[in-house]
Amino acid sequence: MTILDLNAKHIADLSAKRPVRLSVENLNVGFERNGSLRPVVKNVSFDLEAGQCVAIVGESGSGKSVTARTLVGLTGANAVVDAGSIRLGDDDLTALSSKRWRSIRGRRIGFILQDALVSLDPLRPVGKEIEEALALHGWGNRASRKRKVLDLLASVGVPSPRNRARQRPDELSGGLRQRALIASALALDPEIVIADEPTTALDVTVQAQVLLLLEEMKQRGVSIILISHDLSVVAHLADQILVMSGGEVVEQGTAHQILTDPQHPYTRSLINAVPSRKTRGSRLAPAPAAAPVHTAAHANDEHASFDGPVLEASGLVKHFTAPDGSRTTAVDDVSFTLGRGETLGIVGESGSGKSTTARIALALEEADAGTVRLLGQDWSAVPETRRRRLRKQISVVYQDPLSSFDPRWNTERILLDSLPAGAFTTAASKRERVLALLAQVGLPDTVLHRFPLQLSGGQRQRVAIARALAPSPSIVVLDEAVSALDVSIQAQILDLLVDLQKQFGLSYLFISHDLGVISHLSDRVLVMKDGAVVESGTADQVFTAPAHPYTQELLGALPSLDEHRAVSLWPGAASVHSATEGSTP
């Protein structure tokens, strides 16, 4: 017996222990349009073993989601799929009838999409959706399906499943409805589960719970394909990682290799792009092609002559009355100051009152109690006509610029409209200012004639920042301004924000649910929960020695690039099944 034979036997032994469930070889996908073929996935190959997790990581448009959908035969209209082979166990998936496909989907491969609020039918109770998966494949009878639904909900950690099964996605909290979505994918005990950005748009603590649930599934022997734009999300779950860019796999290997010794520059840039306390003061993205443009156009006499905190809020309180007459305290005695050139981070989960606080600071919302002073002058307590003069001192960037732009206006018109009235009188001076703004946010002149829908997510956010800079403000409120962006694009925008702050001495009120981003950018931090500030201090204090249990919980839930973490994701949470979450009434 030769060494080669021995090796072969050894390999055979290994694969006998862990059978390959799914094998993809040279997968190519393109979309046909007007007779020409646009390739979006090129030569993807990987093997998925039982109880293993393969992660596909890349930014939007990298082809990762198309790859995932091709594996269940739902690539889309006009798609041309060309694969060496795709084998699911003993079945060849490259030439299946649509009826055979339907018997595989749900039964042998489960699929989890992001955001259960829209990924489960919003008009139906979640129990019905799970039951549908069972009924489609002829599982049991009506009564046994009903029982199975409750078992499934319990198995993914939904407390009192009997009541929850009757509720619609909008009646459940974000974590519970995502669990229900996962239960619907697990209904028929599939060998493989594909999770496409399963935690995007979720709060960090909920994200941690969902990841833990996937971990448990993996330990039960389910194979997982995890799709994400964020390496830190997949780090502790993945055994194998494929990094995709522009439809190609630029790097592929074990999770350990990719995370500790990345070879390809793109992989390195993805790893560097993850913001955290440790990255503060350093750049997240590779240096931009052009150096920041220095312009003297940020003229702001009022700001220059003022000394002291640029924004002071004291004792802010805001109640909301729901249609059914119940009252919610959205903001409960919140005070803060924002110094010149400083970044104050406000962190909290959805519903913590952070966005309402921002709206009060912008004087878009009237507080029930408390005052806000802007540059030492009355701001919240005076009528809008008197505020108008100061309006240009404070501007805002939102999460989703698409909905804050008029879709029929091109970039040029959006920016011209944002110039302060009276400051620029001639067409030439206006145009000059618009071009300067574009240069400041690192956009080429060519975007001037594009419409919001024709811009990429990163470009749109740059235009939104240029619009916020147009009146030469002292303060920019950034309300989840980078939350909808892929990690790599987010890194570029964060770098840009740091540059602009240095250049113009801007003060940022930075609101986010993402602790990584907050800790990367902020000088001081407020942690909000249920409308109240539970902890505040310098970023170092809060993040290295958190005093409040809630801050500790948030920090523990934060995904990091450390692979193979202990199963307990945050202190004090022994089990995901603990009934800490209820539904909203």
Next chain:
Amino acid sequence: MTHTLSAKHTDAPPATRRRLTVSPRARSIVEKLVGAGIVLWGAATAAFLAQVALPGDRATTILNVRSGQTQLRTPEELAPINAEYGLQDPVLVQYLDYLGGLLRGDLGISYQQHRPVWGIISEQVGATLALTAVTLVLAWVIMVFWVTLTAGRGPRIRAFGSGVDTVTAGLPPYWLGILLLLVFALGLGWFPVIGGTGVNGIVLPALTLAIPLAGFMGQATRTEFERSLDAPFVLTARMRGMGDVGIRLRHVLRHAVLPAVTLSGWAIGATISGAVIVESLFTRPGIGSVLITAVDSQDLPVVTGVVVLVAATYVVANLLVDLAYTLIDPRMKNS
């Protein structure tokens, strides 16, 4: 979008308290009923003012209507009429008498037939309501079938499907009615030429009204149908192995019909007014023929009665629509 939504719903109220003991459900029902009452009162008042504002002496008009002549009347001739209808009272008194009558269900006395308007209308209203109901059902069946069959099926079929919607939505009922009569009654002899109240007689008149209505509702439904076909929950359903037919019928349709439900409230009212043309075309009994005769002969109490009836139908129809809406989209209950 997702963020604002989730923010709204996870805003678990730590400090909630009830200010009123009235349940929100009961309050919204009371609000709707008050609104309905105001609409009915407005319609009744407008009809009354139209009567008062008409030129000429009303007692003279009544006598002329009854006798079919046009001549000046002596005060002796007019006196009993004035007494019967209370025409010498101040306008405000007449108005209050009229409103009081409406509340008791008394719509007044017909000038021409000299008997209660309510009696005249109630004899005929059944046929019209039957026509309205059949029209609505047919319109829904045609619309749902056509949209489910053609929406989101590739560019050619889609264009054809929505083209048919647009063309049928624009068909004038009298022209369509004549066409249907020529083809199916005179040509093929499948249906009677003169309507009557039989089951067979209602098909062509109902189709005449239902086809344009189906096209009109189809335009709104189609847009929503195609939007829903692209929704993530539809993708999820496909991922669990659901076929195209199941997706269209069990998931997408429910989302897509919401705009058509809203339109149906308007359609019920519009069909009753639209019945005027169809009933005379197919010589069917109904409110339409009552209205035409009454307008011809200036029989104002009857006209008023029909106006109030149509307004009442609109109000009832819209209450039904609200109910149907919350059944289809239970999220509406909370808002």
